[in-house]
Amino acid sequence: MQTVPEHRPGRGRELPEEPVTREPSPAGPEKLKVVPRRRSGTPESLFADNVFRGFVVLCSLAVLATVGLIFYELLHQSHLSISKFGLKFLVKQIWDPVAEDFGALPFIYGTIVSSLVGLAIAVPLSVGTALFLTEICPRRIRSVLSLLVELLAAIPSVIYGLWGIFVLAPFLRLHVQPFLAKYFGWTGLFSGPKYGWGMLAAGVIIAIMILPIIASITREVITAVPRVQREAALALGATKWEMLSMAVLRNARPGIFGAVILGLGRALGETMAVTMVIGNRPEIARSLFAPGYTLASAIANEFTEAVSNIHLSALMEMALVLFVITLIVNALAGLLVWSITRGMPSRALA
Amino acid sequence: MPKPVHTVSVRRKLSNGAALGLISLAALVVTVPLFLILGTVLLRGLGALNWAFLTQIPKPIGEEGGGMGNAILGSLLLLGFASLIGVPLGVGTGVFLAEYGRNKFGNIVRFTADALNGVPSVVIGMTAWALVVVTQGHFSLFAGSVALGIMMIPVISRTTEEVLLLVPQSIREAALGLGIPKWRTILSVVLRTASAGIVTSIMLAFARIAGESAPLMFTAFGNEFWSTNPNQPVASLPLQIYKYAIQPYDQAHAQAWTAALILISMIMVTVILFRFIASRGAGKGAN
Numbered sequence: 001m002q003t004v005p006e007h008r009p010g011r012g013r014e015l016p017e018e019p020v021t022r023e024p025s026p027a028g029p030e031k032l033k034v035v036p037r038r039r040s041g042t043p044e045s046l047f048a049d050n051v052f053r054g055f056v057v058l059c060s061l062a063v064l065a066t067v068g069l070i071f072y073e074l075l076h077q078s079h080l081s082i083s084k085f086g087l088k089f090l091v092k093q094i095w096d097p098v099a100e101d102f103g104a105l106p107f108i109y110g111t112i113v114s115s116l117v118g119l120a121i122a123v124p125l126s127v128g129t130a131l132f133l134t135e136i137c138p139r140r141i142r143s144v145l146s147l148l149v150e151l152l153a154a155i156p157s158v159i160y161g162l163w164g165i166f167v168l169a170p171f172l173r174l175h176v177q178p179f180l181a182k183y184f185g186w187t188g189l190f191s192g193p194k195y196g197w198g199m200l201a202a203g204v205i206i207a208i209m210i211l212p213i214i215a216s217i218t219r220e221v222i223t224a225v226p227r228v229q230r231e232a233a234l235a236l237g238a239t240k241w242e243m244l245s246m247a248v249l250r251n252a253r254p255g256i257f258g259a260v261i262l263g264l265g266r267a268l269g270e271t272m273a274v275t276m277v278i279g280n281r282p283e284i285a286r287s288l289f290a291p292g293y294t295l296a297s298a299i300a301n302e303f304t305e306a307v308s309n310i311h312l313s314a315l316m317e318m319a320l321v322l323f324v325i326t327l328i329v330n331a332l333a334g335l336l337v338w339s340i341t342r343g344m345p346s347r348a349l350a
Numbered sequence: 351m352p353k354p355v356h357t358v359s360v361r362r363k364l365s366n367g368a369a370l371g372l373i374s375l376a377a378l379v380v381t382v383p384l385f386l387i388l389g390t391v392l393l394r395g396l397g398a399l400n401w402a403f404l405t406q407i408p409k410p411i412g413e414e415g416g417g418m419g420n421a422i423l424g425s426l427l428l429l430g431f432a433s434l435i436g437v438p439l440g441v442g443t444g445v446f447l448a449e450y451g452r453n454k455f456g457n458i459v460r461f462t463a464d465a466l467n468g469v470p471s472v473v474i475g476m477t478a479w480a481l482v483v484v485t486q487g488h489f490s491l492f493a494g495s496v497a498l499g500i501m502m503i504p505v506i507s508r509t510t511e512e513v514l515l516l517v518p519q520s521i522r523e524a525a526l527g528l529g530i531p532k533w534r535t536i537l538s539v540v541l542r543t544a545s546a547g548i549v550t551s552i553m554l555a556f557a558r559i560a561g562e563s564a565p566l567m568f569t570a571f572g573n574e575f576w577s578t579n580p581n582q583p584v585a586s587l588p589l590q591i592y593k594y595a596i597q598p599y600d601q602a603h604a605q606a607w608t609a610a611l612i613l614i615s616m617i618m619v620t621v622i623l624f625r626f627i628a629s630r631g632a633g634k635g636a637n
Contacts, residue, residue, distance in 0.1 A: 049532050049533050057450070059443045156614070157562070158563045166394075237358075
């Protein structure tokens with residue numbers, strides 16, 4: 001028992017502790033001194049290692065703390081509204097800052113509907129783009145096209161909004177909405193006055209904004225499908241499209257679904273562009289031509305102007321709802337994408 | 351000539367052609383909005399672009415002229431202060447994930463960073479408001495930087511992790527084999543090898559936050575005058591664009607388009623530079 005601390009394995013056998021350093025060997029005393037000490041780690045280098053490790057662990061803890069802090073602050077600040085309205089907050093349609101009565105249903109409705117419209121437009125286009133980039137596109141066009149898609153992601157939200165107000169909305173009013181009303185008006189989704197802006201415009205803007213993210217993750221997922229699957233399908237005589245649908249899309253389905261949900265997460269939280277084109281009216285209307293309101297745009301519009309504490313608190317609770325929804329949506333998406341790529345590093349940099 | 355063993359029916363040929371055609375069409379359609387938006391911004395933005403626009407502060411509504419010099423400066427200041435928060439924390443977390451994070455705690459951090467990346471910017475802005483503005487009692491550049499800095503962390507950390515993992519294991523082993531302690535190996539060998547990649551990750555984060563306006567509305571707030579004081583509200587390009595866009599004056603709209611042109615050029619240059627470095631530097635350093 002007592003001898004254990006004295007005897008360290010790997011030490012002292014080849015390199016006796018004291019005498020070697022005194023010998024005038026050609027290797028030089030420093031070298032002999034240095035090598036055995038470093039091998040077991042000097043106290044200083046161990047200390048430095050620990051400090052460095054401590055620093056990077058601290059950084060990581062800061063990430064955890066930030067998310068915790070966001071949750072805590074939202075919960076803390078919305079306390080007033082939660083205790084006053086309870087769960088009814090989520091299902092009430094009233095939004096009256098003067099009477100200090102608040103319900104978030106029109107905003108939740110607007111958020112979900114505008115996101116769904118966005119997904120309906122964006123999903124086919126972005127999956128198509130991803131398939132084109134990975135399977136069809138000639139090498140030379142590929143890098144240019146993927147750069148273009150990336151640039152689409154880099155355009156700021158507020159510029160999408162600016163373009164939405166002055167270009168997209170008039171275009172929708174003059175060319176798209178009359179067409180939709182004429183041929184699809186019977187669905188009830190495309191009726192009523194044609195302003196241009198409104199739920200439909202918000203959906204289109206959201207679609208353009210989430211295209212790149214869905215396309216790039218779908219691309220990653222498709223690339224992760226093993227080559228042999230494609231070769232097997234082709235060897236059985238499948239045409240290219242049959243190969244894509246049988247071997248590629250079927251295998252990549254959960255991952256593509258994950259990419260779509262990730263896009264949904266982005267769509268739900270999209271703020272500025274939506275605020276600028278959706279019309280900002282807390283109504284639940286069937287028609288997509290009608291104006292609407294989303295959780296995020298209500299926060300952006302009213303937060304700096306809210307005077308009463310309960311109004312601020314209600315907006316905070318909407319942020320909390322938004323935070324929790326996006327957290328769940330993103331976690332789900334992450335799991336689905338991971339199930340295909342198995343944590344393979346993304347190809348974004350390649 | 352012998353008959354081919356396998357023939358493809360007309361129906362299958364047609365559906366193949368149609369599907370491939372639609373896929374290609376989708377890719378084509380996706381590029382349309384990009385060109386439309388860039389074209390519009392260029393066309394409408396160039397009109398009001400002049401030296402005064404870049405160097406002067408806004409004139410009161412109704413008066414001709416004036417510029418967005420203070421907003422440009424404000425945006426740069428916000429980026430600078432935000433990176434003081436975002437870069438060390440982001441790179442540190444990235445180093446942790448790549449070098450020490452092959453375990454359960456690492457997975458938790460990875461998951462949380464992804465979650466943070468998905469949190470809507472407006473929610474992060476509200477948190478910064480609750481943390482800084484409420485505590486300080488007024489809007490400030492500092493509050494805006496906190497919001498933007500938080501947004502930078504997940505972008506930088508995940509990209510840094512990816513770049514560090516591209517550095518071959520043999521390089522680490524060579525350094526450790528020379529008796530260099532681990533921290534030194536990471537700082538002087540691994541990080542240096544991956545430096546180009548890390549720079550690109552920072553630029554990627556810049557591109558992401560440079561256009562953010564929602565979190566700045568209730569943190570940096572905006573300012574009609576020059577301001578470099580971290581404790582004072584400050585103007586920023588994206589927020590200025592928003593304010594001008596919702597005003598009912600043609601002149602304000604023209605200025606909004608010009609500001610959009612400046613903002614978009616700043617971001618596009620960053621992104622294209624990012625692609626350039628990523629395809630040259632990161633790849634070469636790693637191999």
